[in-house]
Amino acid sequence: MQKQKMSGYLDPFLELCKKFDLKITPQRCAIYKRLMQAKNHPTADQMFRVVKREFPNISFDTVNRTLMTFAEIGLVDVIPTEGGPRRFDPDLDKHHHFHCIHCGEIVDFTNEEFDNLGIPEHILEDFTVYSKRVVLNGVCPKCRKKKGFKDRNNAKQNKNT
Amino acid sequence: MQKQKMSGYLDPFLELCKKFDLKITPQRCAIYKRLMQAKNHPTADQMFRVVKREFPNISFDTVNRTLMTFAEIGLVDVIPTEGGPRRFDPDLDKHHHFHCIHCGEIVDFTNEEFDNLGIPEHILEDFTVYSKRVVLNGVCPKCRKKKGFKDRNNAKQNKNT
DNA sequence: GTGATTGCAAACCTTTTGCACGCCA
DNA sequence: TGGCGTGCAAAAGGTTTGCAATCAC
Numbered sequence: 001m002q003k004q005k006m007s008g009y010l011d012p013f014l015e016l017c018k019k020f021d022l023k024i025t026p027q028r029c030a031i032y033k034r035l036m037q038a039k040n041h042p043t044a045d046q047m048f049r050v051v052k053r054e055f056p057n058i059s060f061d062t063v064n065r066t067l068m069t070f071a072e073i074g075l076v077d078v079i080p081t082e083g084g085p086r087r088f089d090p091d092l093d094k095h096h097h098f099h100c101i102h103c104g105e106i107v108d109f110t111n112e113e114f115d116n117l118g119i120p121e122h123i124l125e126d127f128t129v130y131s132k133r134v135v136l137n138g139v140c141p142k143c144r145k146k147k148g149f150k151d152r153n154n155a156k157q158n159k160n161t
Numbered sequence: 162m163q164k165q166k167m168s169g170y171l172d173p174f175l176e177l178c179k180k181f182d183l184k185i186t187p188q189r190c191a192i193y194k195r196l197m198q199a200k201n202h203p204t205a206d207q208m209f210r211v212v213k214r215e216f217p218n219i220s221f222d223t224v225n226r227t228l229m230t231f232a233e234i235g236l237v238d239v240i241p242t243e244g245g246p247r248r249f250d251p252d253l254d255k256h257h258h259f260h261c262i263h264c265g266e267i268v269d270f271t272n273e274e275f276d277n278l279g280i281p282e283h284i285l286e287d288f289t290v291y292s293k294r295v296v297l298n299g300v301c302p303k304c305r306k307k308k309g310f311k312d313r314n315n316a317k318q319n320k321n322t
Numbered sequence: 323g324t325g326a327t328t329g330c331a332a333a334c335c336t337t338t339t340g341c342a343c344g345c346c347a
Numbered sequence: 348t349g350g351c352g353t354g355c356a357a358a359a360g361g362t363t364t365g366c367a368a369t370c371a372c
Contacts, residue, residue: 061355080296081241120270127301130298134294136290137291182326185372186328205362218328222330225362246361246362
């Protein structure tokens with residue numbers, strides 16, 4: 001009966017599995033379920049810890065491999081990061097990223113102007129484009145407030161005062 | 162005399178070092194020099210191999226740490242990647258990235274419309290923005306041509322024919 | 323002279339790979 | 348039943364850290 005109650009939100013997942021000839025396993029279902037609830041671009045390890053709570057026997061590899069599989073079939077996005085562990089983005093709606101070069105945090109934001117950007121013709125001729133995103137780099141509010149924060153554009157401010 | 166000949170292109174680098182109280186070491190100069198000649202977003206390891214040719218004693222760590230230092234002072238960009246080694250972008254001019262989800266290649270392109278995008282007011286209020294970049298995700302021409310390439314939007318195309 | 327920088331080595335973290343067993347279709 | 352998927356373990360790859368020696372200022 002659990003299965004029937006859950007079938008609703010699992011539908012798009014089941015469909016996609018069928019489409020790509022992926023077997024429907026309890027592990028994959030659990031990972032999908034938690035993924036849809038996830039906020040803030042979880043890493044494979046974070047997902048592992050969450051899923052492990054209701055699926056104690058699951059291995060990290062399964063979670064990691066499953067997430068990669070999900071990425072391949074377009075169920076999640078893999079977020080480019082600057083060196084740290086891979087991050088997955090379950091939010092497939094249009095949104096953009098602000099990346100803090102200080103703490104590494106990635107903050108989502110939405111913006112219609114960015115959404116409506118056209119993709120240049122000469123790109124479309126040669127490339128198949130799946131997604132488009134504006135990425136801002138800088139310093140987030142939290143880091144800006146930190147004592148001793150050195151603004152890149154204001155180096156040696158102390159010396160010049 | 163070598164030093165005098167080279168002082169020209171090193172000038173902006175020397176200035177920046179002074180600005181941030183960084184000591185000017187032969188290692189840093191060599192890395193900077195090669196970095197400015199680099200194409201295609203080198204990794205720390207690639208930079209290490211190149212610099213090593215004219216500076217056989219240099220260690221990987223020095224190259225890696227120096228590149229991170231350069232990134233901190235805004236001399237290079239760190240390119241977000243999806244899992245592989247960190248990549249550095251010495252091209253600070255406005256440009257945008259196409260990322261191939263198949264081979265991982267990052268292709269630069271320029272686009273005026275993208276360059277002229279404004280940054281939303283509500284972002285500017287809370288965040289300090291250093292750079293803005295449009296990132297496209299998809300499949301590059303090389304991968305598209307590969308035999309057996311599966312279009313994400315056309316799974317099971319063989320079965321449906 | 324002094325503190326930043328370098329080179330070396332080990333530690334650490336994450337991802338990848340190989341393989342036997344088990345489960346879904 | 349057959350083959351994909353899982354779990355375990357080891358390996359690989361890349362980055363970070365600690366420290367002593369060295370070098371720029």
